[in-house]
Amino acid sequence: MERLQKVIAQAGIASRRKAEELIKDGRVKVNGKVVTELGVKVTSSDKIEVNEIQIEKEEPVYFLLYKPRGVISSVSDDKGRKVVTDFFSNYQERIFPVGRLDYDTSGLLLLTNDGEFANLLTHPSNEVEKLYVAKVKGIPLRENLRKLEKGIRLEDGKTAPAKVKMLSGDKKKQTAIVEISIHEGRNRQVRRMFEAIGHEVVKLKRERYGFLTLGGLKAGEARELTPHEVKQLRALASDKSKKNS
Ligand code: URA
Numbered sequence: 036m037e038r039l040q041k042v043i044a045q046a047g048i049a050s051r052r053k054a055e056e057l058i059k060d061g062r063v064k065v066n067g068k069v070v071t072e073l074g075v076k077v078t079s080s081d082k083i084e085v086n087e088i089q090i091e092k093e094e095p096v097y098f099l100l101y102k103p104r105g106v107i108s109s110v111s112d113d114k115g116r117k118v119v120t121d122f123f124s125n126y127q128e129r130i131f132p133v134g135r136l137d138y139d140t141s142g143l144l145l146l147t148n149d150g151e152f153a154n155l156l157t158h159p160s161n162e163v164e165k166l167y168v169a170k171v172k173g174i175p176l177r178e179n180l181r182k183l184e185k186g187i188r189l190e191d192g193k194t195a196p197a198k199v200k201m202l203s204g205d206k207k208k209q210t211a212i213v214e215i216s217i218h219e220g221r222n223r224q225v226r227r228m229f230e231a232i233g234h235e236v237v238k239l240k241r242e243r244y245g246f247l248t249l250g251g252l253k254a255g256e257a258r259e260l261t262p263h264e265v266k267q268l269r270a271l272a273s274d275k276s277k278k279n280s
Contacts, residue, residue, distance in 0.1 A: 143247060168213070199215050
């Protein structure tokens with residue numbers, strides 16, 4: 036038995052909150068009857084319709100992809116560019132990325148067909164820590180890296196404290212490699228943080244997402260998460276929301 040709004044969210048139709056609104060608005064039917072209460076529980080044999088269309092229940096699946104550069108973090112692209120779900124074309128499930136990496140960013144990206152799981156991980160109060168390695172133009176001064184650590188003002192507000200570590204600097208080529216961990220997920224955040232201290236990011240890779248790493252994967256390769264990893268990710272995100280509330 037699962038709560039109706041959870042089943043709708045898991046089918047990838049809407050976030051749990053939106054599913055609750057759909058129910059309250061009378062747009063959800065269970066076995067042919069409109070249900071407007073939120074507490075209702077359903078089983079896998081119940082017929083659920085949203086806006087008169089029966090939802091397809093899929094077994095939840097969870098993947099970790101090493102996204103290469105030059106791929107869009109989306110399920111389709113109107114310009115016909117490669118998208119992350121192209122790596123899963125032999126799966127029937129309607130999977131989508133959990134959050135996004137820029138077109139030119141490579142690294143660890145999660146994908147799932149479980150809308151509730153995706154919402155939990157990407158909700159601003161639950162965002163798990165992500166570690167990036169950036170190659171930047173010029174060699175940042177320690178004091179500027181400190182600014183990133185403390186939080187820096189961007190056009191959409193000050194960033195939360197970050198962990199920053201200079202890995203190497205090439206004086207001849209005037210480039211540096213810097214590791215940065217953040218737990219927010221704003222649009223182009225790492226690139227904008229470095230821009231704010233005067234260093235353009237020329238290469239960016241996400242190496243870690245919470246406790247998950249790329250392991251031995253090569254760019255373009257993916258693996259399924261283990262049930263234990265999925266559980267751990269859920270616990271990590273829920274823990275954060277408790278701490279933040
Ligand atoms: N920060 C960025 O600037 N780009 C990404 O893809 C991820 C984090």
